[in-house]
Amino acid sequence: MSTNRELLFKYRKEGISDAVIYFALEECNGFDHLLLSQNLDKDIKDENRFVDAMNHYINGEMIEYVFNKAYFLSKHFYVDNNVLIPRQETEQLVLNSAKLIREMFGDKPIKIADVCTGSGAIGISIADVFKNNKVVLTDISNEALSVAKKNGEGLNNVSYLQGDMLEPLIKNDEKLDVILCNPPYIEDIKTIDEKTWKQEPHLALIAMPCTLFYEKVLKDFRRIMNEKYLLAFEIGEDMEEALTKLVKQYCEDAEFYFEKDMYDKTRFLYIKSANSYTNN
Ligand SMILES: C[S@@+](CC[C@H](N)C(=O)[O-])C[C@H]1O[C@@H](n2cnc3c(N)ncnc32)[C@H](O)[C@@H]1O
Structure with missing residues (x-):
């Protein structure tokens, strides 16, 4: 011993x-x-x-898959090979989105979606803090959604929908205030490290073109969102230019900005309805 x-x-x-x-x-x-x-x-x-x-x-096995456990913010999440292991930089998306939600909506009960939820790390962390808000978690993968459900056990403000990007929310006639989204965005498979490629779900990684899933959200979000809204995305580090074009194309009247991570890489995009700090 x-x-x-x-x-x-x-x-x-x-x-x-x-x-x-x-x-x-x-x-x-x-x-x-x-x-x-x-x-x-x-x-x-x-x-x-x-x-x-x-x-x-x-x-070569990732330690999180060995123990079926990953730490994200102050909680641990069950993970298996059906879901991406939540990354440290994604914590920044959650922390900043939480701050923006407080600033924009105060104590008003609102509805939030975590689209492309995977393990549920983003949406469940938010649901855990904002207990008066309803949070919908969506993913195209049934297997990923089962993992998210396991992680969301005990939270009665969380619900789950399976389907392609905003489609299940549109079908369900949802009216949302906030969308949080970390979609697949890797176009060049050669940039993916070997461990990730062998163990993490390819469905969670690849997008052709890299802007595919952002455009799907930007095209359709008005169908399911209230007038005052927040969209918060994690993005790949070289996507600022392409996404700026899309935001200008689809959200003419919105305010938007990009944010860097601690490594000085542009990794987040926030889009807010104009006049988003008024009390309505
Ligand atoms: C990059 S992972 C993000 C997982 C988690 N949100 C996180 O940040 O750790 C992307 C997720 O998008 C899901 N996905 C891929 N294509 C999708 C689609 N067309 N509609 C909805 N979800 C999709 C994958 O199953 C995967 O769980």
């Missing part, structure tokens, strides 16, 4: 990052981060599981 610290040192020497080792140690002890740091010199609770997980990781 080994202590947690002995295992940390052992796998560090094999070139595995502390973040991955800690993740696995926490899972194999049933500890959170604090408890693990307080128990580093105690024997690990399930060494066989830990060694098995490390072997899977060393053989």
